[in-house]
Amino acid sequence: MYKNCLKRVIDFLLSLIGIVVLSPVLLVLAIIIKVTSPGPVLFKQERMGKDNVRFKIFKFRSMRIDTPKDVPTHMLSNPDQYITSVGKFMRKTSLDELPQLFNILKGDMAVIGPRPSLPNQYDLNELRDKNGASSIKPGLTGLAQISGRDELEIDVKAALDGEYVKKMSFLFDCKCFLGTITSVLKHDGVVEGGTGEMHKEEEA
Template identity: 75%
Template sequence: MYQNYIKRMIDFIMALIGIIILSPILLILSIIIKVTSPGPILFKQNRVGKDNVEFKILKFRTMRIDTPKDCPTHLLDNPDQYITRVGKFLRKTSLDELPQLWNILVGDMAVIGPRPALWNQYDLISEREKYRANNIRPGLTGWAQINGRDELEIDVKAKLDGEYVEKLSFMFDMKCFFGTILSVLKHDGVVEGGTNELYKKGRSKE
């Protein structure tokens, strides 16, 4: 009942309210992005949604237009060289994710759920299949995001996504929601370059 009907209704209402209340901020950020670097305001990318159906995710553009396409940030040799000055701030504060309120409004995503994988992140998609995590709408934030975010290895991330599927309920969504607010304020788990960068750091200490 909750997963099929109530959750979707809550998502729609929250996304609509969010867009209305945050519209001045969305406008200001759009102007800043446009005047500080060449290229579009929004970044669109194919992501894997519910039941492995692809959709176009929306983000504020944080990287230069010459950044390799459809490549996860953690696979770039030096992601900092592609991120704009404004983009660094947007990514650190997670403000680049705000356009996904539209994805939630139209039903591509939920407020809480596994973060949508890139269409070519076959390892993550495959791991999530083991836990039925591809059978629900991906989220703006989720259980994995407040338990490591960029720091998580693929198998750990997929397992946490599966744990979310098992515990999916209104109270667990609230736990993820307020946990996300705390994580954003503390900038927990944000590592440009993700697990690849952590691997390099670990190797340098050996």
């Protein structure tokens, strides 16, 4: 009942309320981005959705327009050179993700779920297919995001995504939502250009 009906109703209401309440913040960020960096305010990119149906994700543009397209940040040789001054702050505070409220309102995404991957992230997508994580809508945040985010290796992220599918419930979504607020305030797991950083630190 929750997975097939109530979750979508809650996602719709939360995204609608979020857009209305945060509209002044969205407007201010849009103006700052436009004034401080040449290029569009929004960044649109193809991502993998439910059942591997692709959709266009919305983000506030945090990188220069000459950044290589469709390349995960951790695969760039020096990601910092492409991130704008405002973009660095937005990525650290996750403010660049706010336009995804429109993706949720539209129905492409959920508030809680696996983070939408790029089509060329073959290793992650294959693991998600195996553990059932690709059978649900991707989320604005999820279990992996409150468990380490950029510090986690690909197989660990995929395992957490699969674990979320098994545990999905209203109370578990509430836990992930509250955990996200804490993680954002503490900037936990944000490593520009890094993936698997937690494992690297353990080996050091």
